[in-house]
Amino acid sequence: MSATVALFRNEARMLARTPGVLVWFTLPLLAAVVIAAIPAARNPNPGFGGLSVSQAYTPTLTMFAISMTGLVLLPQMLGDYRELGFLRRLRTTPASAANLLTAFLALMVLLCVGAALFIAVVPLFFGAGGAERPFSYAGAVLVSTAAFLAMGTVLSAVISSPKAASGIGTALAATQWFASGMWFPRAMFPEWLTIVSDLMPGGAATRLMSDAAFGTAPGAAEGWIASPVTRVAVCVAWTVVGVAVAIRTFTWE
Template identity: 50%
Template sequence: MSATTALFRNELRLTLRTPAIVIWTVVIPVVAIIVMCSIPGARQPLEAFGGLSVVEAYQPTLVVFAASMLALQMMPMILGQYRELGFLRRLRTTPAHPGNLLAAVLALILVIILVVGLFLSTLPLFFGLGSVGRQTLVVLLLIPCAAAFLAVGALLAAVIPNPRVASGVGSATAAVMWFAAGMWVPRAVFPGWLATVADWTPGGAVASLLTSAATGAAIGWQPLVCLVAWTVIGFTVAIRTFRWE
């Protein structure tokens, strides 16, 4: 635990020294939610969004954007660079184990996702949208949502050793998650077959789950099962295939 804590602090320092990707990932959704909440019309229900306001429709999508960028692009790139530079191999000669570093990186990404998700989920309250109880449930649901994206990111880091390729594949995978979450086309207008396919991706499941929680609708079993399945499968494959060098 002490080794993991020390490595976590080191990863945090490195991130603060080169914060470009984190800033890009954090600033875009934060600015977007602030702008949307500031526009009165974006807080009104619209038929095009299935009776949701623009803020309610895009709030989960912004969470998906931040989580996918961090877990699917940033994490595989970090681990791939450490592997390529031989850092993981050299770490095995110290009292620390590469597993400690993996845990530290996962913890750091998880913390950032939860902090950004907390801001995105609570800001609408200051504009009269939602309720404290609903948004508290949204915040709690961020944990299984983040876990699913971290599992997919760990899988990519395990099966794709080259950091540049892993980052590229992660970006492409993230774009699929954004589409499934309704970034470009509102989920309310998805045809039935597309909605079904999207709901079984982490992006679609997160959007469905957080939308239901934020609007007070009943939370179905499907998005939770989807996220648990991706989490279990992702981490299982990652553990079995990950190579330290």
């Protein structure tokens, strides 16, 4: 445990010294502030089922932060450690590679949860509505985080080059941003696209967080795909498959 804590502190210090990563990570946080600061974005909007723009985009921006952490930051850093031989050398010390992986994933989870908390709380300071069911929302954030961290671990496992893994992760994250409705409102999706999006981790995670915080919003397909249980199952399925693939393919050298 002491080795894991020491590695966690070291990882946090190294992350703080990586300005490029921090710039990407702060984008959704700044976006949450900007949106909440716009008076019109704080008013109920019929196009978002009576939610304000600030409320409607809270799950989307949270998913953006989580996907950047899981699909870009995680494979980049893990790949760098493996490419530089750090994981191999770590085996000769009292701390094991498992200690490092535990500390590293704990830091990733902390980043995701911290970003989600910031994005959810910022609108309250501007008088915009926040999550109506914060505890349900917190659970949805954790389920979503697990799915994206599992996917990021798969990228770092099957792609040897950290730059390639990070680049592919960015491209994959972009598809999840579309599925979440970041660029085009999900309420305007045709039914077939809504179904496809709800089966993707980005769409399922965003809808899960939105439903957990505010109840069912427009843009949901009818039938089994519209059930919150289905969205939890989709996130869990991506997590389980990702962990299984990573365990079978990940190498420390």
